Amino acid sequence: MTDQKSNWAIVVHCGAGYHSRQNQARHLRCLDNACRSAAELLRRGAEATEAIVAAVKEMEDDPITNAGFGSNLTESGTLEGDATLVGKSGAFGAVGAIPKVRNPIAAAQAVYAHAREPMALNRMPPNLVAGESAANYYATLGGRLDIPENIVEDAAVAQHAVWRQQLDDHERGDSDIVNDTVGAIAIDSYGEIAAASSSGGLGLKKPGRIGPAALNGVGTSVFPRRIGDPLRRVTAIVASGSGEDITKVSAAAFAAERLYDSKFRGPNGDLQTCVIDEGGPILENFIQEEFLRHPAVLDTALTTPPVLGLVGLKSSVDGAFMYYAHNSQSFALGSMTSTDKKPVVMMSRIGSSSKSDIVHGARRLLSSSVPDQSSSSPMSQNDGSGSGQYELE
Numbered sequence: 001m002t003d004q005k006s007n008w009a010i011v012v013h014c015g016a017g018y019h020s021r022q023n024q025a026r027h028l029r030c031l032d033n034a035c036r037s038a039a040e041l042l043r044r045g046a047e048a049t050e051a052i053v054a055a056v057k058e059m060e061d062d063p064i065t066n067a068g069f070g071s072n073l074t075e076s077g078t079l080e081g082d083a084t085l086v087g088k089s090g091a092f093g094a095v096g097a098i099p100k101v102r103n104p105i106a107a108a109q110a111v112y113a114h115a116r117e118p119m120a121l122n123r124m125p126p127n128l129v130a131g132e133s134a135a136n137y138y139a140t141l142g143g144r145l146d147i148p149e150n151i152v153e154d155a156a157v158a159q160h161a162v163w164r165q166q167l168d169d170h171e172r173g174d175s176d177i178v179n180d181t182v183g184a185i186a187i188d189s190y191g192e193i194a195a196a197s198s199s200g201g202l203g204l205k206k207p208g209r210i211g212p213a214a215l216n217g218v219g220t221s222v223f224p225r226r227i228g229d230p231l232r233r234v235t236a237i238v239a240s241g242s243g244e245d246i247t248k249v250s251a252a253a254f255a256a257e258r259l260y261d262s263k264f265r266g267p268n269g270d271l272q273t274c275v276i277d278e279g280g281p282i283l284e285n286f287i288q289e290e291f292l293r294h295p296a297v298l299d300t301a302l303t304t305p306p307v308l309g310l311v312g313l314k315s316s317v318d319g320a321f322m323y324y325a326h327n328s329q330s331f332a333l334g335s336m337t338s339t340d341k342k343p344v345v346m347m348s349r350i351g352s353s354s355k356s357d358i359v360h361g362a363r364r365l366l367s368s369s370v371p372d373q374s375s376s377s378p379m380s381q382n383d384g385s386g387s388g389q390y391e392l393e
Contacts, residue, residue: 006045008186008337010038012031012034013332013333016240016326019332027064028345028347032334035055035334039051042338059198060105061103068200073203074205075204080208081200082094084214086221087112092127092128093115093127097207097214099131111128181197187320193236194236199213221253223257231318234315246308251310265285265286283360308326308327309325330349
């Protein structure tokens, strides 16, 4: 690969939920490192899929996140990871509840890479494999398997012990309660987009449980460019939050389509077109109208508060934009473009001065899909809570 003076951008998150203020700097540093890992590849002309795998691996290797090393443990005290990689066409590779693997995104990447290779007797290769079979399949593709002791972090073991003792007690103090995934979206110097997610899932989850991070269209989605689209639009969404609720509404797929078409759900349930193409309010509307008011979510909302954080990237002839929205107490976000000297990272929080229970914001990443004409701006947020963005040295 050679240096490319072209437009590219990387967007990352490390979970929607509650991030304790005492750990905020660690979460932001994790985002910063993930952006830098992806940027190093993108500036050398790497494809978006390669860049997002690097970003997600960086977050999986940081025990502050609930993905890979440091993940929440199952009810039985074991680690089972979920991950998905989605390419520019919407084709994907995924693993669910995979044991013995420190970086589930690497296993998803292997499944993705072999999903179009012919098999004997004209069989179609899998897009998604799960459980022990996923680990065995990954090994046949050249992946490395680890013993459990090498992929379970000490703090996760300690937290598991506490949760086991407090299974019926919801008072967990000022510790992180970060739901589900880490995720990344990238657009490379060739104008192609890709997205990925990885997660350890819910703490004390049932062994074998598969969450949104393993499900294309649920936790991760790319809505590919329609043939003949004069605006050359393409969108991607990564989602985080209460996994079972996200699964019920296929959140990522529908949100990506809404973002592509600039549509929102009106008060009568009909889809309407935004007068101004602004993705933040579209994602806010999706959370309010198509997530929180979905019958399947309402059915369990009294016992489990539904939480959703969405990060989207939309690219067209008008440029590339990052959009986000969440109803979680906090959402850790980062981005970096070909014109940024440093990653821009932030902890978006719903503060006491917030006018809404849902926060949304945006950042213009690239001003054009034409090389060497990019510009970028800081992330903006609508709630007035003073979360702001941060640049780390």
